[in-house]
Structures are given as structure tokens and as C-alpha cells.
Amino acid sequence: xxxxxxxxxxxGLSHILFGVSLKVDPRVIVCLLGRNGAGKTTTLRSVIGLNxxxxxxxxxxxxxxxxxxxxxxxxxxxxYVPDDRRIFADLSVRENLEIAVRTGGTGEEWxxxxxxxxxxxxxxxxxxxxxxxxxxxxxxxxxARALMGNPELLLLDEPTEGLAPALVRSxxxxxxxxxxxxxxxxxxxxxxxxxxxxxxxxxIIDNGQIRYEGSIxxxxxNEEVRKKYLLI
Numbered sequence: 001x002x003x004x005x006x007x008x009x010x011x012g013l014s015h016i017l018f019g020v021s022l023k024v025d026p027r028v029i030v031c032l033l034g035r036n037g038a039g040k041t042t043t044l045r046s047v048i049g050l051n052x053x054x055x056x057x058x059x060x061x062x063x064x065x066x067x068x069x070x071x072x073x074x075x076x077x078x079x080y081v082p083d084d085r086r087i088f089a090d091l092s093v094r095e096n097l098e099i100a101v102r103t104g105g106t107g108e109e110w111x112x113x114x115x116x117x118x119x120x121x122x123x124x125x126x127x128x129x130x131x132x133x134x135x136x137x138x139x140x141x142x143x144a145r146a147l148m149g150n151p152e153l154l155l156l157d158e159p160t161e162g163l164a165p166a167l168v169r170s171x172x173x174x175x176x177x178x179x180x181x182x183x184x185x186x187x188x189x190x191x192x193x194x195x196x197x198x199x200x201x202x203x204i205i206d207n208g209q210i211r212y213e214g215s216i217x218x219x220x221x222n223e224e225v226r227k228k229y230l231l232i
């Protein structure tokens with residue numbers, strides 16, 4: 001579904017990613033773990049085209065999409081949920097969803113009814129302005145809005161950040177349902193315990209380089225790696 005091959009990404013003159021490579025197979029959840037500032041967000045922004053890499057390639061379903069404009073990638077089936085959510089504060093929940101509608105063209109479509117089945121709490125507040133929502137409600141809305149684009153690949157940046165433990169568990173359950181519905185998820189996360197519960201495969205990034213990759217079971221058993229890069 002997604003192949004990132006040896007990308008180098010900069011912010012201005014600052015070299016942030018150094019030869020990052022990763023692979024995401026269809027219909028799995030892959031986590032990208034690392035401490036704050038390790039390069040997780042930059043990796044996702046490189047994939048979606050917000051910070052195009054200066055070297056290396058990004059391929060989606062075999063097609064070279066390196067540096068492609070985000071709106072074009074969205075049309076191809078990639079949706080990105082940033083860590084700051086980017087909810088339209090002056091629009092209602094319903095309007096935030098409707099503005100993101102894109103017909104997928106194949107398979108079962110994501111629409112408001114299906115999104116409300118996944119996030120029933122949003123249906124109860126669909127007329128409320130985005131700026132009046134709690135942090136947890138905004139997180140749900142950000143994911144729901146991304147689904148309205150009928151993606152095949154969902155990029156989630158720190159989805160559990162700032163959420164109470166009960167909301168974290170609820171969001172985990174909903175992300176698993178997305179995988180069961182056929183979506184592929186690349187998850188960048190600092191909450192290691194949550195990511196390990198969710199994911200099928202994991203990568204660890206540190207100082208802009210991939211330091212580890214493997215199955216979640218292998219990562220759980222590798223105490224040396226976890227202590228060195230994740231401090232757990």
C-alpha cells in the first residue's frame with residue numbers, strides 16, 4: 001500500500017530525516033514510535049506532501065507520489081489527520097464532515113450515517129460548532145472528517161495525545177474497527193502502550209533515522225530496544 005524509500009527531508013536548512021524507509025501492507029495498522037522531536041510528524045508530512053523530501057521516493061500502491069500536492073494524494077485515497085486536528089471552528093460538526101466528502105468509487109462508501117455509527121457521540125452534537133467541542137470530540141471529528149474522503153490509507157498523527165485514558169481506549173477500539181473495515185493505517189504515536197495494543201507492526205524513529213522495525217510481538221519482547229529509544 002505504502003513504500004517510503006530512503007527519504008531525506010529538511011525544514012529550511014535543517015536536515016530532519018536521514019534516509020527513512022518504511023513499508024505499510026494493506027489492511028494493517030503500522031505504528032511509527034519515537035520520542036518528541038524524533039521525526040514522526042515530519043515522516044507523515046513527507047508522505048502527504050506537506051514537506052516533500054529532497055531525496056528518496058514515496059510510493060502509494062506502486063505509483064511514485066513523491067512531492068505530490070496533498071489534495072491530489074487525497075483524491076488518490078490518502079487521508080491525513082494532523083496532531084493539531086485543524087477543525088473548522090466556525091463550522092458545525094455536520095458542516096465539517098460535509099466539506100470533506102469525496103466519492104471513493106469502489107466498495108462501501110463512508111458517509112455521515114456510517115461515520116456516526118463509528119462515532120455515535122458526534123451525531124448527538126452534529127449542530128455544534130467545531131470550536132465549542134472538547135479535545136476528545138475534536139479528535140473524533142478529525143478522524144471522521146478524514147473518513148468522509150473515503151481513503152484507502154489513513155495517516156494518524158498522535159491521535160491519543162491529550163486524551164483521558166477512557167477516551168484513549170475508546171479511540172483504540174474505533175481505529176481497530178477501521179482496519180476491520182478494510183482500511184490501512186499508519187500511526188505516529190508517543191503513547192507507546194496504546195500503539196502496541198493497536199498495531200500489527202512497528203517502526204522506531206530516533207533523531208530522524210529508523211532504528212528498529214519488526215512485528216509488535218518482537219518489539220514487546222525486545223526490552224533493550226524499548227529502553228534505549230522509548231524509555232519503557
